[in-house]
Amino acid sequence: MKLKSNELQIVYxxxxxxxxxxxxxxxxxxxxxxxxxxxxxLERIFLAAGGIQLLAGIIFFxxxxxxxxxxxxxxxxxxxxFTVAGGVAILFRNKSNLHKASLASMAxxxxxxxxxxxxxxxxxxxxxxxxxxxxILIIPITVISKxxxxxxxxxxxxxxxxIYHAGQVMREWFNPISGLxxxxxxxxxxxxxxxxxxRSPSIKxxxxxxSLISLFLFVWLSIAAGAxxxxxxxxxxxxxxxxxxxxxxxxxxxxxxxxxxLALCMLSGISMTFMFIVKYGHFVDxxxxxxxxxxxxxxxxxxxxxxxxxxxxxx
Amino acid sequence: MNKVxxxxxxxxxxxxxxxxxxQEFKNISGSTTPWYMRVFTFIGALFALIPFLFFISLAGIFxxxxxxxxxxxxxxxxxxxxxxxxxxNINLDPFIIVGLLLGQVLVTVFLITxxxxxxxxxxxxxGLVLELILFVACRSVTxxxxxxxxxxxxxxxxxxxxxQFSIIPVIIGVGAFVYTVIHLKRALLLYYEKSFPVLxxxxxYGLLIALIGMTSVSVPYSKFEIIEAFWWIATVMIVLxxxxxxxxxxxxxxxxxxxxxxxxxxxxxxxxxxxxAPGIALSMLFAIIAFRYSSKASLFLSxxxxxxxxxxxxxxLHFTLLVKSVILMISGILFxxxxxxxxxxxxxxxxx
Numbered sequence: 288m289k290l291k292s293n294e295l296q297i298v299y300x301x302x303x304x305x306x307x308x309x310x311x312x313x314x315x316x317x318x319x320x321x322x323x324x325x326x327x328x329l330e331r332i333f334l335a336a337g338g339i340q341l342l343a344g345i346i347f348f349x350x351x352x353x354x355x356x357x358x359x360x361x362x363x364x365x366x367x368x369f370t371v372a373g374g375v376a377i378l379f380r381n382k383s384n385l386h387k388a389s390l391a392s393m394a395x396x397x398x399x400x401x402x403x404x405x406x407x408x409x410x411x412x413x414x415x416x417x418x419x420x421x422x423i424l425i426i427p428i429t430v431i432s433k434x435x436x437x438x439x440x441x442x443x444x445x446x447x448x449x450i451y452h453a454g455q456v457m458r459e460w461f462n463p464i465s466g467l468x469x470x471x472x473x474x475x476x477x478x479x480x481x482x483x484x485x486r487s488p489s490i491k492x493x494x495x496x497x498s499l500i501s502l503f504l505f506v507w508l509s510i511a512a513g514a515x516x517x518x519x520x521x522x523x524x525x526x527x528x529x530x531x532x533x534x535x536x537x538x539x540x541x542x543x544x545x546x547x548x549l550a551l552c553m554l555s556g557i558s559m560t561f562m563f564i565v566k567y568g569h570f571v572d573x574x575x576x577x578x579x580x581x582x583x584x585x586x587x588x589x590x591x592x593x594x595x596x597x598x599x600x601x602x
Numbered sequence: 603m604n605k606v607x608x609x610x611x612x613x614x615x616x617x618x619x620x621x622x623x624x625q626e627f628k629n630i631s632g633s634t635t636p637w638y639m640r641v642f643t644f645i646g647a648l649f650a651l652i653p654f655l656f657f658i659s660l661a662g663i664f665x666x667x668x669x670x671x672x673x674x675x676x677x678x679x680x681x682x683x684x685x686x687x688x689x690x691n692i693n694l695d696p697f698i699i700v701g702l703l704l705g706q707v708l709v710t711v712f713l714i715t716x717x718x719x720x721x722x723x724x725x726x727x728x729g730l731v732l733e734l735i736l737f738v739a740c741r742s743v744t745x746x747x748x749x750x751x752x753x754x755x756x757x758x759x760x761x762x763x764x765x766q767f768s769i770i771p772v773i774i775g776v777g778a779f780v781y782t783v784i785h786l787k788r789a790l791l792l793y794y795e796k797s798f799p800v801l802x803x804x805x806x807y808g809l810l811i812a813l814i815g816m817t818s819v820s821v822p823y824s825k826f827e828i829i830e831a832f833w834w835i836a837t838v839m840i841v842l843x844x845x846x847x848x849x850x851x852x853x854x855x856x857x858x859x860x861x862x863x864x865x866x867x868x869x870x871x872x873x874x875x876x877x878x879a880p881g882i883a884l885s886m887l888f889a890i891i892a893f894r895y896s897s898k899a900s901l902f903l904s905x906x907x908x909x910x911x912x913x914x915x916x917x918x919l920h921f922t923l924l925v926k927s928v929i930l931m932i933s934g935i936l937f938x939x940x941x942x943x944x945x946x947x948x949x950x951x952x953x954x
Contacts, residue, residue, distance in 0.1 A: 290609070294627075295799040298609060299792055301626045302619040309789035315612050317895050319854045322861075326944060328893050329865075333941035341934030343916075347927030550642040561649045568653075573660035580653035580700075587646035587696035594639060595693070 358407045369396040390432040394425040415451035435496040466511035473504040516562045553590040647699040667715045674708030685741040726759030750808025771832045775839025777813045782843040814907045817881045822918035836880035844887045881911030
């Protein structure tokens with residue numbers, strides 16, 4: 288049982304009246320973790336702190352001596368670390384956390400190796416190529432890992448590759464084609480993730496992962512819509528924004544209940560309305576802005592009311 | 603009414619208590635509002651604030667600063683009163699939040715224009731009083747959270763104007779202690795103040811954000827390096843709060859004494875080298891408390907701040923890269939050793 292703060296207040300006021308009662312109520316509402324829970328907490332903290340500091344120490348050590356190391360030595364160091372991480376991943380494949388941490392290190396080290404290669408041999412390649420090839424090369428590791436951390440890294444790399452592609456190849460940071468691809472990539476990852484969860488009940492749902500990808504998706508949708516509204520880019524992006532937001536809303540309303548995702552969809556709609564208000568505002572007419580302000584507040588209130596009704600209907 | 607049944611079963615309530623509870627639960631439509639709905643309302647309110655500010659600007663209200671201040675105060679009073687009406691009803695929240703934000707922006711603009719005539723400390727004192735009044739008077743969770751954060755901002759204005767920097771570590775230490783108290787003494791506070799549960803959430807998150815923000819001035823190579831020498835006071839106060847918290851937790855979770863000594867000793871040993879970086883101790887305190895109370899959002903925030911303060915600590919060390927790398931490797935190995943100790947020696951059967 289997990290009560291919200293005002294529910295807690297109501298329960299206490301309605302049925303209890305002493306400090307002991309309050310203690311009992313709070314103990315039931317937020318029970319203390321058992322020893323196993325504390326053990327897991329400490330294990331994770333120590334492993335993360337130890338791993339990160341040791342890795343940082345090794346990186347600092349080589350950074351200090353970097354100029355004096357031969358180019359094969361530099362590549363050899365990165366390759367050795369990659370192999371060690373791979374070895375740890377194989378040796379400890381039953382220790383879930385260590386296995387996943389090692390595979391994540393391997394994925395990062397692929398990027399380090401590529402960056403080193405580019406630095407030593409001055410390949411002159413664009414930055415987007417580094418991130419794109421990095422994302423392609425780590426696909427096997429990511430698939431094997433079955434870890435949302437690796438999939439998160441993979442998605443971030445693709446996002447960065449597309450952003451650099453827009454700036455370096457398309458020569459225009461806000462261009463409709465790159466915006467379209469960014470929306471497709473994030474929308475695609477979200478769709479595949481939800482599909483896999485539906486197909487295989489053994490896959491545990493990680494809420495933060497789908498929320499993160501949705502956040503990326505909605506940020507790009509809003510930027511694309513902003514570019515369409517303010518910079519008069521291809522207005523098809525506005526249509527795509529509406530269609531994508533509508534589809535996401537339908538899915539998380541009808542198929543998989545998620546109030547957070549619905550709130551994101553509604554926020555996207557409100558931000559779009561805001562953009563239109565600012566774009567078509569007459570900056571001499573105070574009444575227009577007063578009216579618009581009330582429209583926006585009304586929209587938020589209506590959205591909150593709708594979200595509450597949806598939540599009640601689900602309950 | 604499933605919730606009431608759930609509560610009845612969990613707390614083994616009598617039939618009479620259940621009926622009484624059922625009556626109370628009829629009127630709380632906003633009770634199950636998730637936190638992201640409040641974030642949603644807040645972001646939406648920020649969007650709506652801009653057209654209102656355009657309106658006020660175009661209506662010429664900014665021409666007279668006295669009228670800006672007066673209108674701001676009127677809006678704040680009306681919206682604070684409205685929060686009593688919407689106590690358990692989130693539907694009115696967007697209107698109230700926009701009004702409260704607008705009122706605070708107007709009062710801030712009024713105060714900033716008055717800085718020419720009055721000192722920054724006076725502005726800080728007025729801001730602090732205003733935010734404390736709003737915290738007590740408003741029944742909006744969002745506003746209460748903002749009030750805590752803005753109170754610390756006002757306090758910082760007073761400190762920086764009066765150049766009493768040495769008080770900052772003490773404020774951080776006291777803040778950490780208060781944060782620990784509101785968690786450990788929640789039952790007592792609930793007994794004495796029946797509305798404490800609704801004050802708890804904004805107080806918790808407000809203190810967490812404000813204390814992390816205030817501690818960030820301890821990071822060397824920033825403008826505030828001048829007060830570096832006093833930071834150990836904050837660390838000591840935070841560690842004392844942490845040990846107190848661990849004592850209570852060990853009692854609650856029935857840890858053997860050896861485990862408590864191992865845990866507390868490890869924490870103290872770890873924090874000795876970082877005595878002048880209170881951010882590390884503060885983030886650790888927040889993380890331990892967040893884990894105990896299964897607060898995912900607080901845990902996330904404390905881990906992010908821990909990463910920030912640790913990296914700032916290493917960055918600020920006046921050593922060569924080689925020495926830094928050796929320190930990092932040794933501490934990394936020590937942590938991995940601690941991991942092995944926990945893995946091997948923390949008894950599995952104790953969980954049963």
